[in-house]
């Protein structure tokens with residue numbers, strides 16, 4: 001085969017994968033390859049994958065089926081990320097023409113297959129933080145820079161494959177993180193989003209024994225003039241320590257929006273999920289956050305149909321959704337995953353009941369979201385430009401609560417990256433607004 005020239009990459013799943021996808025693209029570009037959106041033109045094809053639910057894994061294998069038929073016969077094709085780690089060598093059995101299978105902590109080994117295209121490369125090792133040092137820096141940052149501050153998760157919720165695919169929790173050194181933050185600020189970032197599976201559990205002990213926490217990273221980042229907005233995701237309820245709650249009071253650049261998944265409103269279910277917090281404790285944290293930052297809003301993920309979930313358990317989930325008034329939330333049907341404890345628990349819930357509960361909770365969450373969106377009409381919010389819509393006549397901005405806000409594109413002018421926007425209309429999905437001088 002000739003030296004590869006073009007690469008195609010498709011990313012599935014969470015923000016961490018979006019970040020990994022950017023790093024993979026930068027890695028290939030540093031080797032002289034250029035991106036293409038057309039599989040048939042590509043010399044290297046990468047699927048950057050998510051395994052969190054069975055559907056996500058199936059999606060990857062169907063995409064591989066389509067790509068095999070469209071690609072050039074000599075193109076290198078592989079999967080990276082969580083499905084690679086989930087499937088391991090089985091991936092080669094399911095799709096014999098795969099050339100490489102690289103896990104979320106070993107994708108920096110990609111050059112090995114470029115140098116030896118006639119071999120098969122399998123590496124799903126948990127290399128910890130090795131990839132961060134091995135990867136070339138990004139040349140330009142998008143307006144929102146996603147910066148991982150830890151890898152993996154130690155919470156081991158019984159339904160979750162992430163501790164298996166991404167390994168044990170390791171926090172990066174503050175100096176490395178702040179280098180990334182400064183680099184992003186110098187190359188175009190105006191918003192920093194710190195990433196971690198358990199982001200608020202960030203903890204780094206340096207050689208002097210001093211422990212560094214997320215609140216410190218936020219404070220240091222806020223001192224950078226170019227950075228106007230800061231957020232972090234995803235938070236574990238009991239890791240929401242007082243220093244972090246307090247930083248919502250003292251740091252105006254920190255957005256008044258927090259993703260803090262509760263998963264279920266039933267303490268029985270939470271115990272079986274290995275999320276051993278009480279509802280009182282969770283609500284107490286929400287109340288403290290509201291005291292520190294009265295305009296704060298919370299979003300959550302929910303799982304319905306977890307093994308053994310009764311109608312009464314589900315009613316408690318419905319009640320807590322109303323009580324907290326979550327905005328921008330997601331609910332999922334429980335999906336049994338390999339390498340997890342809940343997959344072999346008794347009393348798995350029939351699909352029909354899961355679907356019914358999903359529709360019921362979804363409707364309630366949508367209604368809460370619609371009410372919140374309507375409450376924004378008349379307010380003026382500082383918003384960040386995301387891009388233009390398909391017609392090019394409208395611009396899409398994000399409010400501090402991540403609501404999509406549509407404004408008319410100003411004729412001729414370059415639109416401001418950050419803008420004060422008066423909200424004029426709203427529905428369940430988005431807001432309408434106009435620039436305020």
Ligand code: SAH
Nearest residue numbers: 159160196197234261301302332333334335
């Ligand atoms: N803390 C992580 C959570 C990763 S998984 C983060 O960075 O967001 C994202 C969400 O998927 C979880 O919050 C949970 O609601 C859902 N999820 C995880 N495993 C699941 C499973 N087996 N079935 C259904 N939903 C699941």
Ligand code: F3S
Nearest residue numbers: 153155156157160162
């Ligand atoms: Fe998964 Fe629970 Fe960690 S949802 S990522 S094991 S906090």
